[in-house]
Amino acid sequence: MAWRxxxxxxxxxxxxxxxxxxxxxxxAAPAPLRHYLYASLAVGAVALLGxxxxxxxxxxxxxxxxxxAVLFAAIRLGRGPAVLAAFLSVALFDFFFVxxxxxxxxxxxxxxxxxxxxxxxxxxxxELVARLRxxxxxxxxxxxxxxxxxxxxxxxxxxxxLLASLSHDLRTPLTALAGLAESLPLAGPPLPPAQAELAExxxxxxxxxxxxxxxxxxxxxxxxxxxxxxxDWLTVDELVGSALQARAHALREHVLTLALPADLPLLHAxxxxxxxxxxxxxxxxxxxxxxxxxITLSARTGAANAPAEDDAPSPCSAAPQPPGPAxxxxxxxxxxxxxxxxxTALPAGSISISxxxxxxxxxxxxxxxIFERFVRAPHPHPPSAGTTVTGDGGTGLGLAIVRAIVExxxxxxxxxxxxxxxACFTLCLPLPPQPELPPPEGGETEHGR
Amino acid sequence: xxxxxxxxxxxxxxxDDAGIxxxxxxxxxxxxxxxxxxxxxxxxxxxxxxxxxxxxxxxxGLPDGDGMELLVELRTWSGMPxxxxxxxxxxxxxxxxxxxxxxxxxxxxxxxxxxLARVRALxxxxxxxxxxxxxxxxxxxxVDLEQRTVTRAGAAVHLTPIEYRLLGLLVxxxxxxxxxxxxxxxxxxxxxxxxxxxxRVYMAGLRRKLEPDPRLPAHILTEPGVGYRLVAxxxxxxxxxxxxxxxx
Numbered sequence: 073m074a075w076r077x078x079x080x081x082x083x084x085x086x087x088x089x090x091x092x093x094x095x096x097x098x099x100a101a102p103a104p105l106r107h108y109l110y111a112s113l114a115v116g117a118v119a120l121l122g123x124x125x126x127x128x129x130x131x132x133x134x135x136x137x138x139x140x141a142v143l144f145a146a147i148r149l150g151r152g153p154a155v156l157a158a159f160l161s162v163a164l165f166d167f168f169f170v171x172x173x174x175x176x177x178x179x180x181x182x183x184x185x186x187x188x189x190x191x192x193x194x195x196x197x198x199e200l201v202a203r204l205r206x207x208x209x210x211x212x213x214x215x216x217x218x219x220x221x222x223x224x225x226x227x228x229x230x231x232x233x234l235l236a237s238l239s240h241d242l243r244t245p246l247t248a249l250a251g252l253a254e255s256l257p258l259a260g261p262p263l264p265p266a267q268a269e270l271a272e273x274x275x276x277x278x279x280x281x282x283x284x285x286x287x288x289x290x291x292x293x294x295x296x297x298x299x300x301x302x303x304d305w306l307t308v309d310e311l312v313g314s315a316l317q318a319r320a321h322a323l324r325e326h327v328l329t330l331a332l333p334a335d336l337p338l339l340h341a342x343x344x345x346x347x348x349x350x351x352x353x354x355x356x357x358x359x360x361x362x363x364x365x366x367i368t369l370s371a372r373t374g375a376a377n378a379p380a381e382d383d384a385p386s387p388c389s390a391a392p393q394p395p396g397p398a399x400x401x402x403x404x405x406x407x408x409x410x411x412x413x414x415x416t417a418l419p420a421g422s423i424s425i426s427x428x429x430x431x432x433x434x435x436x437x438x439x440x441x442i443f444e445r446f447v448r449a450p451h452p453h454p455p456s457a458g459t460t461v462t463g464d465g466g467t468g469l470g471l472a473i474v475r476a477i478v479e480x481x482x483x484x485x486x487x488x489x490x491x492x493x494x495a496c497f498t499l500c501l502p503l504p505p506q507p508e509l510p511p512p513e514g515g516e517t518e519h520g521r
Numbered sequence: 522x523x524x525x526x527x528x529x530x531x532x533x534x535x536x537d538d539a540g541i542x543x544x545x546x547x548x549x550x551x552x553x554x555x556x557x558x559x560x561x562x563x564x565x566x567x568x569x570x571x572x573x574x575x576x577x578x579x580x581x582g583l584p585d586g587d588g589m590e591l592l593v594e595l596r597t598w599s600g601m602p603x604x605x606x607x608x609x610x611x612x613x614x615x616x617x618x619x620x621x622x623x624x625x626x627x628x629x630x631x632x633x634x635x636x637l638a639r640v641r642a643l644x645x646x647x648x649x650x651x652x653x654x655x656x657x658x659x660x661x662x663x664v665d666l667e668q669r670t671v672t673r674a675g676a677a678v679h680l681t682p683i684e685y686r687l688l689g690l691l692v693x694x695x696x697x698x699x700x701x702x703x704x705x706x707x708x709x710x711x712x713x714x715x716x717x718x719x720x721r722v723y724m725a726g727l728r729r730k731l732e733p734d735p736r737l738p739a740h741i742l743t744e745p746g747v748g749y750r751l752v753a754x755x756x757x758x759x760x761x762x763x764x765x766x767x768x769x
Contacts, residue, residue, distance in 0.1 A: 250630050252540055305717045338721060510718075
């Protein structure tokens with residue numbers, strides 16, 4: 073007998089948007105100093121270009137050259153260098169071109185208007201170009217984000233299609249294999265016992281292969297960024313009842329105890345996946361509990377004071393309390409970093425469901441490792457001679473799937489050894505606000521004699 | 522199905538995988554059925570029209586189209602029972618097939634025992650005269666739809682009008698799965714098909730009144746993510762999932 077342990081972990085991290093480029097939010101990074109130098113050189117170059125024209129052109133026309141330098145600075149170097157170029161243009165124009173030359177003094181006050189217009193045109197050009205640059209950068213960033221999002225959606229769709237095709241293509245031949253082996257006795261006279269045994273072995277192996285393929289594909293599906301959950305309102309009674317009904321045959325040699333309070337709230341979960349969780353936990357309990365052993369299914373809510381079925385507090389009690397006012401929100405269960413037996417209270421707004429057995433228990437210290445995939449550790453307490461234990465015919469993925477499903481629902485799962493022997497697996501699920509119940513009917517009818 | 526007087530029921534098996542056709546045919550013939558086969562949608566249409574079978578066993582994934590297309594077409598002119606075989610694992614596909622008119626479904630891989638149990642239930646219902654369906658018994662419960670009475674071990678059971686409507690829907694489809702949507706529409710009306718929690722509350726009430734142990738239902742069974750099924754005889758782990766080996 074072995075518990076399944078192994079490496080690997082599951083991530084259901086929420087998709088975080090990539091950091092937006094700085095330009096996208098309008099907070100452009102400051103231009104490097106050399107850009108200011110380039111801007112100054114551009115203005116100087118314009119001044120040099122205009123020098124030979126002095127005396128041949130009106131000063132107003134020469135002044136029109138300077139906005140070109142500002143435009144260049146705004147387009148290529150950024151807003152800061154463009155503003156510098158604007159002021160420098162006015163200064164150089166005054167210094168080199170306006171009488172008296174080589175001084176900032178102005179002999180004719182009309183040039184003040186030229187300076188003002190030149191400065192206004194230059195600054196407006198700088199601002200307009202800078203705005204255009206920001207908008208262009210923002211549009212580029214948005215386009216990049218959209219492309220990334222489209223790529224993510226497309227790859228998720230491709231992944232789901234691939235998984236569905238694989239699932240379909242594996243199921244069909246395995247169904248035929250199992251069915252043909254099962255129908256061998258129908259094809260002719262009854263098979264001799266040895267052949268019937270072989271036919272049954274073929275059928276069982278085909279089903280085992282299917283179970284392995286199904287579990288691997290389901291894990292891949294559950295590990296996608298956005299596992300698809302068909303959320304529905306469920307009662308714990310119904311969830312447990314349907315799992316027990318599905319495992320009725322396997323449970324016939326065990327004593328079953330149900331400790332489900334009558335007033336449990338509704339769960340909001342994927343019915344098929346949660347039934348899978350319960351079936352896998354029941355399978356695990358059956359596989360590690362001798363015939364005649366007791367398997368107990370129990371549930372309790374964080375708000376209720378329902379006594380635990382067992383001699384130790386539920387592992388859900390180890391869930392850390394949400395800080396501050398968030399304590400009132402639907403329970404966020406977790407066991408991170410704490411032992412299963414620490415603490416006493418289940419978080420308010422959460423529910424725990426436990427499957428406990430009085431079998432051989434878990435290898436000490438490996439209580440969380442058993443939720444990993446595939447690796448099996450030798451059991452420290454092999455069953456004594458003469459003890460009948462059901463075969464360990466699982467895929468080694470059952471508990472990993474349990475954890476993946478529960479975590480996809482925002483819950484957590486933990487295992488621990490019971491003080492009196494045996495193991496307890498407890499899952500903790502957050503409870504959303506309960507839906508409005510159907511309006512009461514107007515009394516009972518006479519449908520009966 | 523095996524009767525010295527009645528002709529053998531004809532089953533049309535529409536399935537593209539030769540291996541599955543072979544063992545399903547062997548299983549159905551062992552039950553006394555006459556089986557005709559088709560591997561593609563077009564051939565299936567021809568066989569349906571010419572043979573007029575008593576039961577259609579329909580695979581949804583066919584090489585020349587989706588079996589759902591044929592199912593929708595068929596329901597425009599025939600009420601013959603249809604058992605869907607599906608290699609799709611999604612419960613939504615099962616619900617879609619049932620809501621489109623399928624009478625029952627089997628998810629692959631399925632066992633011969635499950636297949637024959639479903640086929641027997643469907644043929645029994647198809648061949649039973651309508652008036653015989655007025656009275657149904659399961660466990661120690663007797664339901665008389667004509668007299669509108671429900672008794673448990675001879676004693677009257679009082680049901681609310683909605684509980685009675687739900688029971689009536691399950692009894693009318695005894696042995697077959699009824700989807701949540703069908704139950705909600707039948708009991709509360711088409712405006713309440715999204716109110717699954719109504720169903721949970723009333724099903725719990727029905728089980729308290731009708732099941733020997735409501736926590737371990739023997740007759741009103743849940744098909745998770747799909748709906749409910751009323752079975753006269755308790756099943757012993759007969760669902761597909763139960764036949765698979767332990768997963769953990």
